[in-house]
Amino acid sequence: MAANDIIQIHHVNFYYGAVRALTDISMQFEKNKVTALIGPSGCGKSTLLRLLNRMNDLIDQTRVEGEILFEGRNIYAPQVDPVEIRRKIGMVFQKPNPFPKTIYNNITYGPKLNGVPAADLPGLVEQSLRQAVLWDEVKDILDKSAMNLSGGQQQRLCIARALAMKPDVLLMDEPTSALDPISTAKIEELVEELKRHYTIIIVTHNMQQAARISDQTAFFYLGNLIEYNKTEKIFTKPDVKQTEDYITGRFG
Amino acid sequence: MNTNGMAGARLMRWRYLKQTIFFTLVRASALLIVLALGGILFHIFYHGLSAINWEFITRPPTHSMTKGGILPAILGTIYLTVGAVAVGLPLGIASAIYLTEYAKQGRVIRLIKVGINCLAGVPSVVFGLFGLGFFVIFLGFGSSILSGSLTLGFLILPTIIGAAEEALKSVPQTFREASLSLGVSKWQTIYRIVLPNALPGILTGSILGIGRAAGETAPIMFTAAAYFTAKLPGSVFDEVMALPYHIYVLATAGTNIEATRPIQFGTVLVLVAVVLGIDLVAIVIRGYMRRNKRW
Numbered sequence: 001m002a003a004n005d006i007i008q009i010h011h012v013n014f015y016y017g018a019v020r021a022l023t024d025i026s027m028q029f030e031k032n033k034v035t036a037l038i039g040p041s042g043c044g045k046s047t048l049l050r051l052l053n054r055m056n057d058l059i060d061q062t063r064v065e066g067e068i069l070f071e072g073r074n075i076y077a078p079q080v081d082p083v084e085i086r087r088k089i090g091m092v093f094q095k096p097n098p099f100p101k102t103i104y105n106n107i108t109y110g111p112k113l114n115g116v117p118a119a120d121l122p123g124l125v126e127q128s129l130r131q132a133v134l135w136d137e138v139k140d141i142l143d144k145s146a147m148n149l150s151g152g153q154q155q156r157l158c159i160a161r162a163l164a165m166k167p168d169v170l171l172m173d174e175p176t177s178a179l180d181p182i183s184t185a186k187i188e189e190l191v192e193e194l195k196r197h198y199t200i201i202i203v204t205h206n207m208q209q210a211a212r213i214s215d216q217t218a219f220f221y222l223g224n225l226i227e228y229n230k231t232e233k234i235f236t237k238p239d240v241k242q243t244e245d246y247i248t249g250r251f252g
Numbered sequence: 253m254n255t256n257g258m259a260g261a262r263l264m265r266w267r268y269l270k271q272t273i274f275f276t277l278v279r280a281s282a283l284l285i286v287l288a289l290g291g292i293l294f295h296i297f298y299h300g301l302s303a304i305n306w307e308f309i310t311r312p313p314t315h316s317m318t319k320g321g322i323l324p325a326i327l328g329t330i331y332l333t334v335g336a337v338a339v340g341l342p343l344g345i346a347s348a349i350y351l352t353e354y355a356k357q358g359r360v361i362r363l364i365k366v367g368i369n370c371l372a373g374v375p376s377v378v379f380g381l382f383g384l385g386f387f388v389i390f391l392g393f394g395s396s397i398l399s400g401s402l403t404l405g406f407l408i409l410p411t412i413i414g415a416a417e418e419a420l421k422s423v424p425q426t427f428r429e430a431s432l433s434l435g436v437s438k439w440q441t442i443y444r445i446v447l448p449n450a451l452p453g454i455l456t457g458s459i460l461g462i463g464r465a466a467g468e469t470a471p472i473m474f475t476a477a478a479y480f481t482a483k484l485p486g487s488v489f490d491e492v493m494a495l496p497y498h499i500y501v502l503a504t505a506g507t508n509i510e511a512t513r514p515i516q517f518g519t520v521l522v523l524v525a526v527v528l529g530i531d532l533v534a535i536v537i538r539g540y541m542r543r544n545k546r547w
């Protein structure tokens with residue numbers, strides 16, 4: 001095991017009922033790096049992402065084979081509590097999903113229930129919002145409903161909310177697909193900034209985005225990991241023809 | 253081409269006619285319902301209004317219930333209804349949480365749901381007899397507010413479970429996912445996110461149950477209702493008078509059925525008012541909850 005790999009996936013198969021969505025996936029994610037997952041719709045990117053923080057547990061009749069190690073420990077071992085895993089591996093969803101609460105309470109919701117002392121909360125709110133580059137826009141309306149924010153602001157709030165838990169890994173499932181170019185640029189800058197402290201795994205359909213912000217890129221097709229390498233290599237001379245066809249838009 | 257056009261025009265006219273007939277029928281049935289409701293309310297007001305005065309709603313009955321007021325029955329109905337809600341709402345919400353959030357959806361759960369629906373269709377007198385056998389005799393609560401509230405609580409349970417299930421299901425899955433992804437446990441997610449967002453909906457659905465609890469006679473006949481008691485209840489183990497049962501008694505077994513007609517209608521009017529009053533309280537609470545959520 002390379003010392004720098006925070007997550008390692010060994011021969012993972014995943015099934016929705018009888019349908020296999022992922023086939024024999026083996027890969028590892030490096031600490032404090034940004035890894036992009038790309039591939040056509042339905043190839044299993046979200047499925048893989050949700051495996052990493054055990055969100056697929058919520059779906060009935062799913063089955064995992066193989067093992068996924070987080071800091072050397074199999075997160076699918078029977079004695080592991082998924083709640084504890086999700087504390088360390090945060091997630092940002094495709095559609096912004098703030099709670100119908102105030103901006104302030106959106107951020108404090110997770111930390112409060114995880115025992116962060118009340119005195120630390122205001123500082124944590126400011127820190128998280130600053131990290132998510134949202135502080136200046138919302139510092140005067142912290143007690144207003146998060147539902148009134150724009151889509152881009154809501155998404156940055158969701159990022160701040162995830163960061164407030166101080167996770168080790170941040171999973172992002174197409175975090176900018178519902179956003180305009182300006183909000184997208186802001187979130188991309190944010191990812192650059194965040195990787196100093198966090199390991200980021202991001203699903204995206206935007207090739208330029210993957211090329212711009214990621215260190216490693218993994219290309220999936222029909223539930224298989226086709227190619228996984230340094231982003232630069234994937235986007236300049238991929239080893240597999242399918243990868244090249246996909247990133248140049250000649251897929252089909 | 254030409255004949256085609258004519259046939260087309262005839263078809264259009266026929267369609268238009270069909271539509272007119274259909275709309276007329278629909279309108280007529282809507283009107284019929286409004287008329288029936290209006291008729292009932294008018295009838296009650298027309299015959300009952302003369303009986304209503306301050307004494308009627310603040311005094312116990314006198315002269316073998318042919319004079320005086322109906323205060324014990326008003327209070328009895330309020331106690332029983334509030335008691336029924338106190339029993340039915342927590343139980344119903346808990347059941348619905350189990351059914352929608354925890355239970356693995358499958359044949360057993362479907363069977364339980366069918367059972368609950370059947371329970372909703374069971375005649376209320378069956379609940380009354382069950383209450384008599386179980387709460388009054390077996391548990392020894394006697395004929396009392398407690399027994400009556402429990403019986404009525406079970407009666408409205410299916411309504412509340414149904415309403416709560418709908419309300420819980422309507423809370424977006426994304427809220428649950430967001431909460432769980434923050435390392436918050438399933439129970440805390442339900443308690444902090446799902447339930448607060450579902451409560452207004454649960455209350456809306458439960459209002460139906462409240463009306464039913466206040467208006468039923470059969471379930472309380474054997475479990476709570478007194479034929480006559482001038483004294484107001486001192487504890488949950490006391491018998492009470494209740495509006496629906498009082499109406500039943502006056503209209504069928506009173507000492508002078510004809511002479512007490514205005515009192516009967518007056519009591520009906522008060523019952524309707526009490527039900528609406530309790531509904532109003534529920535609606536105000538719901539409004540308060542919605543406002544407090546600051547969406």
Ligand SMILES: Nc1ncnc2c1ncn2[C@@H]1O[C@H](COP(=O)(O)OP(=O)(O)OP(=O)(O)O)[C@@H](O)[C@H]1O
Nearest residue numbers: 016019021039040041042043044045046047048059
């Ligand atoms: N809840 C589910 N139940 C059954 N099958 C599912 C479920 N979610 C996803 N699938 C199937 O698993 C496969 C992979 O889906 P997944 O959502 O992981 O794809 P994706 O790569 O994220 O696609 P997209 O880019 O469109 O988001 C698809 O064939 C999909 O139909």
Ligand SMILES: [Mg+2]
Nearest residue numbers: 045046047173
């Ligand atoms: Mg997806």
